[in-house]
Amino acid sequence: MLADCRGFVFDLDGCVWQGDALNPGAAETLTALHRAGRGVAFLTNNSRARSQDVRTKLRRLGLEWAEHTLTPLEILGQVIAERFGPSRVLVIGAPELEAVVAAAGHQLVSVADFRKATVVAVGNDFDLSYERLGAAARAAAAGAPLVTPNVDTRLPIENGDFLPGCGAIVAAVSAAAGVAPIVVGKPEPPLFRIALERLGVAAAQAAMVGDSVESDVAGGRRVGMRTVLYAPAGAAPGAADVVVRSFAELARLAGVR
Template sequence: MLRGVRGFVFDLDGCVWNGRVLSPGAGETLAALDRAGRALAFLTNNSRATGEEIRRRLHALGVPAARHCLTPLEIIGEVIARRFGPSRVLVVGAAELAGAVARAGHELVDVKDYRRATVVAVGNDFELTYERLTAASRAAAAGAPLVTPNVDPRLPQEDGEFLPGCGALVAAVAVAAGVRPLVVGKPEAPLFRMALERMGLEPATAAMVGDSVAADVRGARGVGMRAVLYAPDGGTSGEADVVVRSFGELAALAGLA
């Protein structure tokens, strides 16, 4: 049922890799898809990594076919440019987010000059102050669109603890301003659309493969792609077009085995 699919978009965490290792069979299946002329793209909601960092990590793990790697950070500046044109952006977030916005050609607005902002971008901000929260809220309330890499509620820590995630900060600003954020990451459309564009494919000719029904399956279906749920532990979903237990099974469905 995946024989006619011309390109595959893969989720990373819990799908292509777990922590620092590839999932069983992932390397072989990705290489075989590439040899068979299928386009490949990789998406993660990780909003602190750039596409280049993800590409390097995949190459180091033995996936030389990784060319199109997209993260919310990678595309947020482009999303702002397409939706709102060259903008004056108030960034409440890490230096990586400010850098990504600036690289896309936008002007960064100082927190004291929040009234000049035409867009507010909110990400994980470990130096959040009430002043920054106020500036972002006022700028958004005054009409500057609120844009965010993702709305993940928590940032998991290695010891099992968590930090409040990007979504928690965005919610504070959105509630104070009385607006809804434009979300770049999954399951919203921008990451999927950009991946299709990089592969040069229409949604109906491509399939998304991921382990999350909420982020990957729903997100893919929302833009008209086929959705493959990767469920090695036996989960299932009526929302996916197909459920696979392994990368070997995916290769067989794609007509490679």
């Protein structure tokens, strides 16, 4: 099932790592895949992470060869360019979101100039105000497509507590404007599709490995990849094409150990 896969795309949180430590056997299996000439890419749905930060962390944790890391933030500007061409973008979100949109060649529109926006990009915005919410909703209602890194409604913090996530703000804009958002992150196709492009591997020859059925398995299936659920505690057969309890098991199935 996995022995002939030419590319492997790995989810990070809960799969490759937990917080600041790699999961058991991850370093050995990932490095063995890389040395065997299989393509290896990593992706996360974190709406504020930049790909270079993810790459730096992987290298610090011992995967010095890690190269292909994708985050919704990194590809958002590319997705806008592919779908709508160079755009005038109203950004409601963190400075990182403004920076990636501008870096992709788009023109930023100020809140006061919201009527000039041809695209609205909404991320988690710690400086959200009624004025900013209103500008985003009115620009979207006037026809500017609403684009977002993800629709996760909560941002988990310590001790099981949370802050409102990107998806909560997108929901407000979407409700007021009466339009549905275009989601760049998992389980929608763009992050998976661009990971396959970076690896130069067709979906049918690649496997998506992750710990979430709703996000990793569903998203991988949608683009035609084989799917592997990483479930140390086990899972029902059929939850994914393959269920593995460990990275050692994955290495055996992939034929690298």
